[in-house]
Amino acid sequence: MPLADRQVAQARAALTAARASRASELDTWLADLLGAAAPEGDGPPDGVALAAVGSHARRELTPGGDLDLVLLHRGRADISAVADGIWYPVWDSGLRLDHSVRTADEARAVARTDLKAALGLLSARCVAGDETLVSSLRTAVQADWRADARTRLPDLARMCRERWQAHGEAAFLLEPDLKEAHGGLRDVHVMRAAAASWAVPAPDSSVMAAHDVLLDVRHALHEATGRPSDRLVLQEQEAVARALGLPDADALLRALAEAARTITHASGTLWRAVLRRSPAGPAARRPVGDGAVEQDGEVVLARGADLDDPAIVPRVAAAAAQAGLPLAPATVAHLASRAALPSAPWPARARDALVSLLGAGPAAIAVWEDLDQAGLIVRLLPAWERVRNRPQHNPVHRFTVDRHLVEAAAHAAALTREVARPDLLLIGALLHDIGKGLPGDHSTAGAGLARSIAADLGFSDQDGAVLETVVRHHLLLPDTATRRDIHDPVTVEAVTAAVSAVPGRERETVELLAALAVADGLATGPAAWGAWKAKLVAELARRTIAALTGGTPPPLPVPSAGHLSLARHDGAAVRVTGSHITIAAPDTPGLLWRAAGVLALHRLAVRSARTLSADVGTAVLDFTAVPEYGTPPDPATLEADLRLMLAGRLDVAARLDRRSRSRRVRPGIPVPPPRVTIVADASTTATVIEVRAHDGPGLLCRIGQALDSRALQIRAARVDTLGAEAVDVFYVVDERGEPVAEAEALTGIRKHLQEALDASS
Template structure:
């Protein structure tokens, strides 16, 4: 019977250690191992990571070093070695995070064992002492590694060593526990499985490479006694998920503990309200002291707060959120807005959705998710499983949300564009059916449901036309316009989704030819539709019965504040008041009437009472306490012109509308809509108009200069 590769790796470890014991070491030195040799995790093709230790001032000569290393080179061994004192090991831990992690595994091989013990103690002591200062660097190093290698759970070609949920993350958990910042959970079985797969992979590849390609998965499954490669991948995904969850918990616990060790005056323990029943505490999103667990929108509100403010969610929140009921259909407008907000962050949305799914909450909002969870696509060009490809596409669309007038439709289409794969029918058709039901659940009206359904049904059309047709043939443009039903909004959404889908699929899918063809067809289609259907935006209607107050009727469930002043920049006072009271502006209308400016603000209170007391509003406004809008963070923006009307699109944040009003010239009317956490501001500027200066002022104010 053939010996399994992972057992041959164990035999190699014994042979290598026997060889190392025979090396002639100078007096007063020690030979120690780091890396996989120190952890006894060698494979057939692993390098030998060695460290020669000596006392200060007693470094070995070149001749002595040659007598140590040449026997290894003559035997054909690949070695990576260093020569240091024990104190130098501690200094390296303080300055180099990657090298420091390797030294934590240091193991004595031969020679003066006391030197190896001192070196490891020095490294451990410095690691524990420097961890409060280096913690952010450790996390940043891990994030950079994850971005390069991807996820063991999500990738169709997972990196067993460097990927998120791989061996490096298991090492990082141990390093955090050695710093006494978290407990190391039992992950022996998960680590052993990944090590066996890695040993078999090196054997079949005949080289040291840690990326598991699908064509080798079948042979490795046979080596390890699995019936098929799908069973192997299932267990690998499960192991990677456990390691990833354990690391996430360890990092969160370590950050909390480090914060508590700081002096009281430097701790971030203040509880800051974020949304109704949702607060920030110690840098994480958590629940208020007495939340309403009968509110079906509470889980979405927690998740939306995490993506809006870029904060992790406290692990203790999830079990409590499981008590909330499923929202009835159709959802309330605020629940739909929170759902879109969960998808609107290019950095945080994939992680937050993954957390919701891991705790059994995402499926209650997207029931079709169970079909694509962990499912591998049939196309070899895909680097992600279908569910993670959908989230990667959503992230790419969120990064480009300012390029479209309806980012909510774009994000919803991205989430559902490939959800119909694996049903035995064209996945575009199945996905269109499913997204139409989801749009109805969100309360979208018929026209928007039709648009997002068309977007999913035709999401491969642009790529197909560029690949198979002459893009300069007018008939190709006609085919594209027929596919989007001659709707300019759907055309723009399709252009952005095509790029995001290709970028999320894999390297090289989005290329210069596809980009050039997409741009040409979209531009030609837009010109044709504007020539046939152009309508100038109409000014909004406002009703302002007094200087300041609150309408008795709500709009889409939100209170409406009215205001009247002498010029538009004077409205910054009422906007500063809204920001101070944590009222998010969902819509706004401002019109010049004679010598006055009249405005209506549709606001969503995010903390405290959901109604507004008119007397309190007037008293607070007249007191003049709140006159300064919050300072905004630099965010992307896009600017478009329709004759004298400027359209500005930028991600929502407190104070951004006031900042836009501060730099805009006087206007005949201004209209704001908050769609998918993206502000779309249209303003009909009064003549004369200097477009270049206006664009320069807006982009500088929003942080794009």
């Protein structure tokens, strides 16, 4: 064992021995006080017992802990005098005392109505006096606890949630409350109480080992400060680390974070099991994604899920997060031990699944933690090990580096409508501080690392360069906006120069930096972000974008030789090759939405679509579509339905309507509202409409129907799904083949399309 480890073990063993010795000394002293308080003379009075609850009952009382005692009796008239003979000496000693005097029946009645009293009495220990009085009370309280478990455990869960809301998560706070925060000592005590109901198993050895770490930290904190506070403030951390034999405060905080995360994760699993037993009953089993189904309120692997698919882990995680559900512990363990993982460069489906996971916003945090606890995050992203549990050295930050990055991505998910590339925003948010822990400036160090990770994830070289720029300059807008005159042209020139690393994508980079500044600030804490800074950053970004040229939608797709060959067929042609579907047909109104509707009927999710004119009167539709879940449809059946649609013999709208009415939709995560934008001056031959929305079954079909209902014909379209976000651009013309020019008509189109999307979101 290395010296440092031996030092830690010796220091912790000394603390454990000190608590045990103190418990014995207190027991002896309290027994003497009870004996001396007896009017009868020496020895404890008849029909009286002194019981310890709380930390002294568990022999875990730290130097600053409260002494919780209950004086039980069998109806003695002189019990007040007995109590005074105990309480006053305890107070005189300087110990903090929480006390009560009750008969066994009174104590039992209180426990049935007071959760905190019940938690203490479940593990009451006789210190002195009538031991049968204590044991019979404890047995009765435990029996009541089990009998009332169906109602009391949900009440206890609500009490825990309120405490967590007030105190935050111990693992990720820079100054955690060791007892009351989520993942603190109180959670283990509550988990043991829940196990006493026989509804759930007791905390396992890993949880109890984590509990002992926190208990030793609390003990060392009380000794170092001489105060009873349980908050590990920054100025005390070095002293506590030395008392535990650790090299520095960073080592202390990382050990504490690891222990608290273990407790938090186990606590979450336990409470999900408890609430599944509540009167609300289990959730119905239903598919939530490819290879994933919901079962009893958790996401599990579907039967026949392909564990050899390198995208299986991020895909199942994304399905859980998008549905707002946790991953079942057994599923996480199975994925960790059996599932294939993507190797560099990641396949597109794995990268899209990671983006979809992050795009779930706050719901992604718990799923990310499930994967992290199983060791899957560092296997998916090896660079994550450096920032995992790493404390911040700036008190403005609320969280450790790793949690801050996940929080930033969660906040970025609400801003995906603000940028042209939501996937780059989400990945940029996840990686913006990845350089912390490396020598030198973390932005510079992290930029190169981000470029390397982008390549591993399968992003193009250009996208990797954009991510590198975003990470390098993620503080550019907030720092410049708050330190320079944003009305000075020189300020704007400095920003435009910084974002010029990727020619042609300067505007996109500024959009990403502006959104990331918001997400980063919100994830850091209220001291780092406010209305004043937000206004300055937004104005600087606006001025910079105004100074940049370009920023128009991507160019229209150009037909390939294969498209032209297909278009030369008489009538119509359909080709289905794996996930690639190509249609060449007469360019009739509604062609796009009807084709997309057929794909939706076959439970195919459109990942990309291109529509283009191959010749006068002929349109080519090029789709990439993957199954929503399960196996792909039979290509011959899909092709046959597409041909029926082209021949006018398939009522797509009616079948979609029937499917919509029969589809049971479980509420998922809240997502930003759809956004429809008319892009002025983007084309001289068509009106350009941009749609940003959360992807879902039949989205493209609904957009096409809305455009068709306004007598608009789609001349060309670029449709892309990035993670779970649809980024679509449509070039439309009116019945005369002309762009829509009237401002009132344009407003009506935008409003109509917005209403159609809002109604279905």
